[in-house]
Structure formats: structure tokens, C-alpha cells
Amino acid sequence: MISLVINPGSTSTKVAVFENDQELFGQNISHPTEELAKLSTIDQQYQFRKDAILHILKEQQQDLQKLDLIMSRGGLLKPLSSGVYQVNTQMIDDLKNSPRQHASNLAAMIALDIAEELGINAYIADPVVVDELQPLARYSGNPLFPRRSIFHALNQKAISRQYANDIERHYEDLNLIVVHMGGGISVGAHEKGQVVDVNQALDGEGPFSPERSGTLPVGDVIRTAFSGKYSEQEMLQMVVGKGGMVAYLGTNDAYQVELNAQAGDAKAMEFYEAMAYQVAKEIGSMSTVLKGKVDAILLTGGLAKSRMLTKLIEERVAFLSEVKCYPGEDEMKALAFNGMLLSQGELEIKKYQ
Ligand SMILES: Nc1ncnc2c1ncn2[C@@H]1O[C@H](COP(=O)(O)OP(=O)(O)O)[C@@H](O)[C@H]1O
Numbered sequence: 001m002i003s004l005v006i007n008p009g010s011t012s013t014k015v016a017v018f019e020n021d022q023e024l025f026g027q028n029i030s031h032p033t034e035e036l037a038k039l040s041t042i043d044q045q046y047q048f049r050k051d052a053i054l055h056i057l058k059e060q061q062q063d064l065q066k067l068d069l070i071m072s073r074g075g076l077l078k079p080l081s082s083g084v085y086q087v088n089t090q091m092i093d094d095l096k097n098s099p100r101q102h103a104s105n106l107a108a109m110i111a112l113d114i115a116e117e118l119g120i121n122a123y124i125a126d127p128v129v130v131d132e133l134q135p136l137a138r139y140s141g142n143p144l145f146p147r148r149s150i151f152h153a154l155n156q157k158a159i160s161r162q163y164a165n166d167i168e169r170h171y172e173d174l175n176l177i178v179v180h181m182g183g184g185i186s187v188g189a190h191e192k193g194q195v196v197d198v199n200q201a202l203d204g205e206g207p208f209s210p211e212r213s214g215t216l217p218v219g220d221v222i223r224t225a226f227s228g229k230y231s232e233q234e235m236l237q238m239v240v241g242k243g244g245m246v247a248y249l250g251t252n253d254a255y256q257v258e259l260n261a262q263a264g265d266a267k268a269m270e271f272y273e274a275m276a277y278q279v280a281k282e283i284g285s286m287s288t289v290l291k292g293k294v295d296a297i298l299l300t301g302g303l304a305k306s307r308m309l310t311k312l313i314e315e316r317v318a319f320l321s322e323v324k325c326y327p328g329e330d331e332m333k334a335l336a337f338n339g340m341l342l343s344q345g346e347l348e349i350k351k352y353q
């Protein structure tokens with residue numbers, strides 16, 4: 001079974017071709033801040049990201065006719081249970097009308113476009129809206145603004161299962177704090193296989209990230225929003241796209257910031273320390289959700305490739321439990337694995353409605 005796997009993130013587009021769960025070809029296309037700045041809305045990135053995917057496939061001489069199905073990252077749909085869903089027109093409508101914008105919204109659209117041309121099906125797995133929050137986690141502080149579950153569900157679940165496998169235990173028997181650090185940063189409290197609390201990692205709360213502000217002082221934000229100096233879109237971009245590292249240092253490339261820090265750039269170094277500090281604080285907060293019973297803290301995502309950052313986090317949270325790093329992400333393999341299981345009839349395909 002041959003699958004095409006498509007994964008647009010805020011700072012990258014990942015594309016791969018798998019034979020069952022073995023990668024035949026894979027590429028990570030990075031999108032620097034200057035490139036994304038030319039496309040002010042996610043809708044405007046649709047053609048750009050689709051072209052990038054098709055260009056790479058052509059360059060690598062991948063024969064699309066041999067594909068059996070397409071697996072893609074799931075975007076900002078209504079809250080869903082974990083699992084695999086076939087892409088349908090209802091899903092595409094909801095993605096197009098989503099009040100929130102994120103690159104993951106493009107995945108199913110691009111997947112369906114390519115799939116229809118080839119006469120095959122497209123699917124998503126564990127979308128960013130997987131919702132397993134416990135009732136107490138839904139309180140914010142005002143009933144107008146319930147807390148929502150928007151996070152790196154696919155990778156957090158895949159890495160948790162990988163860790164459980166590594167220690168020969170079941171995910172459903174463990175309490176884990178999983179930290180995904182990519183363009184956005186999410187910190188999830190996994191209690192016996194359920195993500196019972198997690199920061200709303202898109203435009204909600206939590207640590208700042210390469211391109212997001214995370215939690216901001218809300219009164220100051222409201223006064224700035226009503227100051228007449230900024231449009232709604234400019235305010236939203238301060239939170240997603242032009243927040244965090246982009247706001248402080250003008251780039252979404254943490255690797256470059258790290259090189260600058262190592263070369264003696266004090267501003268870059270302090271920024272890195274502050275990012276680690278905020279991530280560690282969020283981990284501390286999630287440890288209270290699990291009442292201190294934490295089997296392991298797992299650090300993953302593109303930023304977990306940075307030993308400098310993971311060390312800074314580890315020295316603040318190691319007192320809580322073992323800390324393990326899973327650099328990069330397992331999303332592509334997890335998507336391909338789900339595709340393989342469903343082609344073998346071993347997985348229920350959920351209907352999005
Ligand atoms: N070795 C590394 N050291 C530090 N940061 C890295 C490294 N490799 C990648 N990154 C950073 O990780 C971020 C991208 O992470 P990724 O999980 O691919 O993001 P997304 O999927 O959200 O686009 C970028 O800021 C990139 O510079």
C-alpha cells in the first residue's frame with residue numbers, strides 16, 4: 001500500500017511517500033518569516049503550499065498514479081475524538097469557514113484536491129482539535145470564553161505510544177506530560193491515555209513559541225485592541241504568526257537564534273532562556289493536573305532537536321520525573337501507519353459530520 005502524506009505546519013510543509021509504514025521519500029520544506037509575510041492569510045497560502053508539494057514530488061520523480069490513498073494532518077474542525085476520518089465536503093466547508101486560521105486547515109483541502117484527480121480517498125488522523133479535556137479544565141474564568149483543546153494531538157499521541165513501547169508499558173497505563181515544540185508549543189497532561197488538560201496552543205495560552213505569543217496580559221491586550229492603532233487582523237497576528245520569537249527577534253527560525261546565542265548574542269541567549277522558563281512553568285502547572293503522579297516528561301517537535309533548549313528545560317523540571325527527548329516529530333510516520341491500518345481493514349474510519 002503506497003500513501004502520500006501531507007503535513008503543513010506554521011513554519012514548514014512536510015511531504016512524504018510511504019510503502020506501508022516504511023518511508024520511500026520525505027522532505028521538510030521550511031518557510032522563513034519573510035516568505036510567509038508575503039501571504040497575509042492562511043487562505044493565500046493554499047496554492048503556495050500545494051505548488052510546493054507538487055513541485056517536490058515532480059522533482060523527486062514520484063509517480064502519483066501508484067498512490068493508494070492520501071493521509072493528511074487534520075485542522076481546525078469542531079472538537080473531535082481521536083481517530084481517522086475520511087475527508088468529505090462537510091469537512092472542507094468547516095475548514096474554509098473556520099474562525100481560526102492555521103496551516104493545518106490546508107492539509108485536507110490539498111489532499112482532497114490531489115486525491116480527486118487520482119480517483120483515490122483522502123483521510124486525516126488525530127486532528128489538532130482532538131478533545132479529551134476533563135470538565136474542570138474547561139473553565140477559563142468567564143463562561144463566555146471556555147478553554148478549548150487545540151494542540152499537536154497527532155504527535156503528542158504518537159510520541160506517547162512510542163515511549164510506552166520503549167519501556168514496554170501501555171500508553172493507557174501511564175501519566176505523561178508531553179511537550180511539542182514547533183511553530184507553536186503545546187504542553188499536554190496525558191492521564192491514562194487521555195489528554196485531560198493542554199494549553200490552547202494556537203491563539204489561547206501557554207508558553208510563547210517561535211511564532212506565537214502564548215499567554216499575554218489580557219487587560220493590556222484589550223486596551224491596545226481598542227486604541228485605534230491596530231486593525232483586528234494586526235492584533236490577531238500579534239498572537240499567531242508575528243508573536244513570540246518573530247516579535248522579539250524577527251525570525252521563526254529557532255535554529256538560527258541558537259547559532260546566534262552560541263556566537264555570543266546576549267539577546268538571543270536571554271530569549272532562549274525565557275522560552276525554556278515558560279515551557280518549564282507550563283510543565284509544572286500540568287504536573288498539578290496529574291497530582292504529581294508523573295511517569296515521564298517527553299520533549300518533542302523541531303525545537304527538541306536543540307540540546308541547548310532541552311537542557312535549559314530539563315534543569316527546571318527534572319525534580320518532577322524522568323525527562324526524555326524525542327527530537328523532531330513522528331507525525332508523518334503516524335499518519336502513514338494509520339493509512340496502513342485502514343487499508344488492512346484494521347481501523348474504524350470515522351465519519352465527519
Ligand atoms: N537543530 C535545531 N535546533 C534548534 N531549533 C531547530 C532545530 N531544527 C529545527 N529547529 C526549529 O524548529 C522549528 C520548527 O519545528 P517544526 O516542528 O518543524 O515546526 P512546524 O511543524 O510547526 O512548522 C523552527 O523554529 C526551526 O528553526
Ligand SMILES: CCCC(=O)OP(=O)(O)O
Pocket residue numbers: 008009010011102104128150151152182183184185201202
Ligand atoms: C494548531 C495547533 C498545532 C500547531 O500549533 O502546529 P504547528 O506547530 O505545526 O504550527
